[in-house]
Amino acid sequence: MTEAPFHHVAIIGLGLLGGSVGLALAEYLPGVRTTGYDRAPATRARAAERALVGTVCATAAEAVAGADLVIFCVPPLAMDDAARDCSGALRPDAIVSDVGSSKVAVARALADALPEATIIPAHPVAGTENSGPDAGFAHLFKGRWCIITPADGEDPAKVERLAALWQALGARVEVMDAAHHDRVLAVTSHLPHLIAYTIVGTASDLEEVTQSEVIKYSAGGFRDFTRIAASDPTMWRDVFLSNKDAVLEMLQTFSEDLSELQKAIRKGDGDTLFEHFARTRAIRRSIIEQGQDDARPNFGRTE
């Protein structure tokens, strides 16, 4: 193995993402020292039991002391407080990064809280519907993309070090402007979550169709949406609030498209429906070809 890009990584926030980063470091870069902190004492205790990081610290300042990379793994709107907890405790040459799902707002929050620090935001596009200190696993990032969104004029060597770390954890790396990231993720992640949360709520609230019926017949398609809609509510509240403009814009486009299909159904316009439904097959083929989904029918589910 070539030399690890960092010697000591501090992880602030030990849920699904933070825990997975810690476990992945232990697996793929075992020489790197890891320390971690979470505001919730129960999470710290569980993180220590699962050895999500080498040392679980009692304070954020203690966790980041001496680290050459600090990764904030908390929901977008918690970045500010988490970063302020570390103020004054960072090594002057440390790189500060994060795993937040929105990047413009998070970069601003980190820069405001840590004005002296070198901040290079990142977003590994990976996750599951689970959350908390029990949810993480070492291979979460394998084959997934990690988007790094450095500020204009950032030192390319530092960006490269961060990229090398993510590559060592199994990710493929792309560098992108933060605003563009936020628009891309609005459509590939945020809008799908919003829609899944909506339809699961709609189905739960119907009067004429019981919840028991919704559950029994969910294999007709609905169950797929419930997975996404089981994601961490705090995290997703923060994503929508911190990437508001891009989400609202994509939602507007989606609503217009939905109205068109609605009109085609109302008018009995089968050709429009068929044409639309036929062209959406190709994109799944590409996703599978590029290793971003399981090729087996029904995702290879056993139930």
Place this chain on the structure above:
Amino acid sequence: MTEAPFHHVAIIGLGLLGGSVGLALAEYLPGVRTTGYDRAPATRARAAERALVGTVCATAAEAVAGADLVIFCVPPLAMDDAARDCSGALRPDAIVSDVGSSKVAVARALADALPEATIIPAHPVAGTENSGPDAGFAHLFKGRWCIITPADGEDPAKVERLAALWQALGARVEVMDAAHHDRVLAVTSHLPHLIAYTIVGTASDLEEVTQSEVIKYSAGGFRDFTRIAASDPTMWRDVFLSNKDAVLEMLQTFSEDLSELQKAIRKGDGDTLFEHFARTRAIRRSIIEQGQDDARPNFGRTE
């Protein structure tokens, strides 16, 4: 094994559903004779190669001759023609059924085409995103629900025979009014498909986010929708046209709910978002507890 509820089952339409019924019969009720027919010669040829039924016939009339159960496994709007192909060839005491995803319209089409026949519609709520004669497999119905929607006053003994067949193939059976079926499935299956088709189309058409970006970062949630949106376009066109009223009504409710979340995002109302997102978790737990989905994170996908 107790005696099979039927001696000879004819399957009209040899795609995902028809093929799976044939394979399931061979596996779970090997004493039952199966014959089959499909309008497409290539499908008949492939069905014979895969032995989806015992005998692939050259005409529908030949396939149904002597059968005590005929199951139409074609898209909803193709039921009419498929049934007319069999007119005059059915045994007088044969039970005619189907696997269509909408029930009021399909029951009417079958009754119009075969006015002398005993028609007991059914809908196994099971499937994958694949279609055609290569897509079927014997255990598709295992643990899934099959909804039978007999007409008022139907002979309970005949309904029971059909139920026994589906149970033998691994399904759990529920009997329901056809109109109620159509409303239940509008929310658990048809609306989810419509929304998935829409969002995949929306993402494909964006100018500022490239298709390549959509594919690369699809693991953020979008990829789940592409599975459903890869389903058979003919089948789904027919579902929306044949269950129009219920789909449009559920869509209306969904759109209202989406507008509420949209408003909460615009106003920065985090509490409303959090409350909504927190209550949608419970329904997934129930779906998993009732054996209707895989409990593993990300559906247990290997990619």
